[in-house]
Amino acid sequence: xxxxxxxxxxxxxxxxxxxxxxxxxxxxxxxxxxxxxxxxxxxxxxxxxxxxxxxxxxxxxxxxxxxxxxxxxxxxxxxxxxxxxxxxxxxxxxxxxxxxxxxxxxxxxxxxxxxxxxxxxxxxxxxxxxxxxxxxxxxxxxxxxxxxxxxxxxxxxxxxxxxxxxxxxxxxxxxxxxxxxxxxxxxxxxxxxxxxxxxxxxxxxxxxxxxxxxxxxxxxxxxxxxxxxxxxxxxxxxxxxxxxxxxxxxxxxxxxxxxxxxxxxxxxxxxxxxxxxxxxxxxxxxxxxxxxxxxxxxxxxxxxxxxxxxxxxxxxxxxxxxxxxxxxxxxxxxxxxxxxxxxxxxxxxxxxxxxxxxxxxxxxxxxxxxxxxxxxxxxxxxxxxxxxxxxxxxxxxxxxxxxxxxxxxxxxxxxxxxxxxxxxxxxxxxxxxxxxxxxxxxxxxxxxxxxxxxxxxxxxxxxxxxxxxxxxxxxxxxxxxxxxxxxxxxxxxxxxxxxxxxxxxxxxxxxxxxxxxxxxxxxxxxxxxxxxxxxxxxxxxxxxxxxxxxxxxxxxxxxxxxxxxxxxxxxxxxxxxxxxxxxxxxxxxxxxxxxxxxxxxxxxxxxxxxxxxxxxxxxxxxxxxxxxxxxxxxxxxxxxxxxxxxxxxxxxxxxxxxxxxxxxxxxxxxxxxxxx
Amino acid sequence: xxxxxxxxxxxxxxxxxxxxxxxxxxxxxxxxxxxxxxxxxxxxxxxxxxxxxxxxxxxxxxxxxxxxxxxxxxxxxxxxxxxxxxxxxxxxxxxxxxxxxxxxxxxxxxxxxxxxxxxxxxxxxxxxxxxxxxxxxxxxxxxxxxxxxxxxxxxxx
Numbered sequence: 147x148x149x150x151x152x153x154x155x156x157x158x159x160x161x162x163x164x165x166x167x168x169x170x171x172x173x174x175x176x177x178x179x180x181x182x183x184x185x186x187x188x189x190x191x192x193x194x195x196x197x198x199x200x201x202x203x204x205x206x207x208x209x210x211x212x213x214x215x216x217x218x219x220x221x222x223x224x225x226x227x228x229x230x231x232x233x234x235x236x237x238x239x240x241x242x243x244x245x246x247x248x249x250x251x252x253x254x255x256x257x258x259x260x261x262x263x264x265x266x267x268x269x270x271x272x273x274x275x276x277x278x279x280x281x282x283x284x285x286x287x288x289x290x291x292x293x294x295x296x297x298x299x300x301x302x303x304x305x306x307x308x309x310x311x312x313x314x315x316x317x318x319x320x321x322x323x324x325x326x327x328x329x330x331x332x333x334x335x336x337x338x339x340x341x342x343x344x345x346x347x348x349x350x351x352x353x354x355x356x357x358x359x360x361x362x363x364x365x366x367x368x369x370x371x372x373x374x375x376x377x378x379x380x381x382x383x384x385x386x387x388x389x390x391x392x393x394x395x396x397x398x399x400x401x402x403x404x405x406x407x408x409x410x411x412x413x414x415x416x417x418x419x420x421x422x423x424x425x426x427x428x429x430x431x432x433x434x435x436x437x438x439x440x441x442x443x444x445x446x447x448x449x450x451x452x453x454x455x456x457x458x459x460x461x462x463x464x465x466x467x468x469x470x471x472x473x474x475x476x477x478x479x480x481x482x483x484x485x486x487x488x489x490x491x492x493x494x495x496x497x498x499x500x501x502x503x504x505x506x507x508x509x510x511x512x513x514x515x516x517x518x519x520x521x522x523x524x525x526x527x528x529x530x531x532x533x534x535x536x537x538x539x540x541x542x543x544x545x546x547x548x549x550x551x552x553x554x555x556x557x558x559x560x561x562x563x564x565x566x567x568x569x570x571x572x573x574x575x576x577x578x579x580x581x582x583x584x585x586x587x588x589x590x591x592x593x594x595x596x597x598x599x600x601x602x603x604x605x606x607x608x609x610x611x612x613x614x615x616x617x618x619x620x621x622x623x624x625x626x627x628x629x630x631x632x633x634x635x636x637x638x639x640x641x642x643x644x645x646x647x648x649x650x651x652x653x654x655x656x657x658x659x660x661x662x663x664x665x666x667x668x669x670x671x672x673x674x675x676x677x678x679x680x681x682x683x684x685x686x687x688x689x690x691x692x693x694x695x696x697x698x699x700x701x702x703x704x705x706x707x708x709x710x711x712x713x714x715x716x717x718x719x720x721x722x723x724x725x726x727x728x729x730x731x732x733x734x735x736x737x738x739x740x741x742x743x744x745x746x747x748x749x750x751x752x753x754x755x756x757x758x759x760x761x762x763x764x765x766x767x768x769x770x771x772x773x774x775x776x777x778x779x780x781x782x783x784x785x786x787x788x789x790x791x792x793x794x795x796x797x798x799x800x801x802x803x804x805x806x807x808x809x810x811x812x813x814x815x816x817x818x819x820x821x822x
Numbered sequence: 823x824x825x826x827x828x829x830x831x832x833x834x835x836x837x838x839x840x841x842x843x844x845x846x847x848x849x850x851x852x853x854x855x856x857x858x859x860x861x862x863x864x865x866x867x868x869x870x871x872x873x874x875x876x877x878x879x880x881x882x883x884x885x886x887x888x889x890x891x892x893x894x895x896x897x898x899x900x901x902x903x904x905x906x907x908x909x910x911x912x913x914x915x916x917x918x919x920x921x922x923x924x925x926x927x928x929x930x931x932x933x934x935x936x937x938x939x940x941x942x943x944x945x946x947x948x949x950x951x952x953x954x955x956x957x958x959x960x961x962x963x964x965x966x967x968x969x970x971x972x973x974x975x976x977x978x979x
Contacts, residue, residue: 358883359880366887366888418925421880433888435885558829677874678874714833716835717835718835718837719834719837720837805849809847814837814842815842816850818842
């Protein structure tokens with residue numbers, strides 16, 4: 147290259163002068179012609195070569211040669227540039243179509259191969275070097291880019307998308323890619339993210355997976371890309387606060403498999419990894435598939451341009467998008483302000499890693515306190531309370547309400563439930579408002595507003611979920627001020643081509659009004675509905691989702707609709723026998739988790755009574771089993787089936803009808819609560 | 823009633839079996855079989871297959887979804903005397919596909935057969951079931967294929 151430079155430098159003045167002379171001659175010739183032939187000077191021009199013809203000839207030859215050389219050089223440069231440009235374009239275009247094996251094969255090699263290349267190239271190929279040399283004045287990065295393609299042009303295999311090439315031939319191919327990217331200081335991994343996805347699902351939870359399945363079922367060969375900031379494939383959450391804690395397997399935190407009450411085992415992951423395809427193969431797979439991009443967060447959404455931007459600046463364009471970003475556990479302000487040490491001893495429970503951490507911590511401490519008396523708090527309290535029977539772990543649960551599930555169950559039932567939770571080994575501190583938390587002597591001291599002091603080793607905060615609406619601003623989506631979450635219509639649509647499902651969706655329920663639901667079955671139902679609507683259906687939210695909770699082996703209930711303890715309720719009870727427990731229910735129906743038999747069934751007729759039930763003793767305070775109706779303007783909007791199972795279809799029907807019933811005892815008869 | 827009392831806004835009723843012996847006088851609204859909003863079973867009112875039916879589990883959406891759909895569609899619309907007899911190619915390719923994913927579609931053997939008869943009930947229910955409940959989805963899926971498709975013998979061996 148230096149050689150060229152010196153040569154060029156030598157030639158330059160000559161070329162310049164000769165070209166200047168050329169230009170001058172041409173100009174004069176043109177001007178002369180432009181004037182009049184009459185003015186043809188008899189004498190030669192003053193700058194013209196004086197002297198003998200031989201010198202003239204030599205001069206003319208030199209000038210001609212210089213012009214010619216310059217012309218050839220210019221032509222070759224332009225052509226070479228054009229060629230390089232086209233190659234680069236085709237190489238970029240072919241990049242997403244490259245089969246994975248090619249890339250994975252070649253990626254370990256590029257550096258080594260590249261080094262080999264640059265050494266091999268100078269010797270046999272002086273030509274390409276002449277081309278890049280004038281590029282030197284330009285910045286080094288493009289030069290690196292230029293060098294590589296020019297090398298490849300000399301090497302027979304062209305960069306194509308075809309798969310059938312040997313590794314040695316392949317290794318030069320991806321080099322331009324690798325080199326270009328290393329020129330930009332971007333890791334080769336960036337090339338694995340598709341730049342376009344027909345169906346883009348933001349969030350990798352239950353709603354997202356349900357939508358993916360629905361899309362694949364309805365759109366043959368659909369290509370679905372799930373983008374999640376978690377490191378895990380889609381999994382279900384309920385076992386994290388229930389079944390996984392009851393497992394006998396010591397390696398449960400690794401396997402994440404749990405034994406259902408009927409003995410059958412399954413993983414919390416919806417599907418094993420072999421179900422999914424790699425993101426880079428998504429757009430080339432013959433029959434499409436579902437790809438999951440883990441560890442990437444969508445930070446910006448461009449609705450007009452139909453594309454999103456990830457936290458590593460990659461952009462993905464979409465045709466249809468689902469936002470299923472769920473939420474983030476809330477924390478108490480007093481804990482957030484309490485400092486590093488308190489925060490390090492506090493768990494906000496939601497994900498697999500939280501489960502692993504709490505499991506580990508709970509084995510090494512003496513006392514754990516759960517703040518929060520709702521579903522999650524009570525379930526965790528019962529799970530840890532069960533553990534405390536084997537170890538000497540003290541389990542405390544504190545909440546502002548009077549009893550467990552105080553915001554869901556009517557007071558009498560909430561009190562009754564609290565007693566049951568205490569029997570699971572939990573110390574309940576009710577009507578507790580946390581004033582401050584300090585770290586002292588390696589323990590945490592929780593001071594309540596009424597003066598009570600609680601000393602503990604670890605805190606689990608289960609005080610609600612903050613729906614994740616981070617994308618609302620960039621996407622220009624509406625956020626609901628009453629319920630939180632993205633505001634969507636009855637078909638779960640926020641804007642054209644954008645749907646929202648799961649915990650983050652504040653949707654219009656035709657029967658029950660606008661609401662936001664944070665339950666597993668709702669995530670499944672809404673995810674599925676969103677998937678249907680993304681593939682062309684226009685169905686509103688109609689099939690009512692249900693939820694369930696177990697508080698120990700004796701208390702289990704299933705519920706549907708709006709179950710708010712501030713509503714007037716009518717509860718119809720019979721006395722529970724040994725047969726009416728959650729455990730018995732699953733054993734009978736042969737299903738692993740109760741929700742199986744309940745969620746999608748539709749009612750045909752009331753359950754008929756056949757065998758005589760054991761006599762009811764009818765103790766006033768023994769709410770063994772029954773059904774509770776929640777009323778709004780005399781219409782049943784919510785139903786709890788208390789220790790009564792496999793009746794959800796009837797409950798669903800009653801809510802769907804939305805009728806005013808004069809006598810709810812008659813409605814209760816439909817459930818046949820005395821029967822199994 | 824055994825007892826009836828109110829605690830503020832909440833009414834509590836205790837009932838004996840005798841109290842509930844008489845049939846209910848509560849009226850339920852009649853179901854509309856053509857309601858477009860309702861969840862549908864395996865076969866839609868139009869006669870088409872509802873691929874999104876929860877009863878199919880993940881069969882139509884997994885890696886072998888296309889093969890499954892081809893085979894099952896062929897069977898469904900088959901007018902042959904022995905229904906589906908002209909669909910052997912599709913079934914074969916479906917089987918080949920499933921063999922490539924033993925994790926998702928475990929191969930049948932006696933042990934699995936026993937398990938499947940147990941889960942027969944479970945397979946009739948929902949996608950939610952599959953997603954929240956039963957064991958390895960494939961056992962349910964292949965079982966579902968057997969019992970949902972009436973009288974149809976899937977030659978999975």
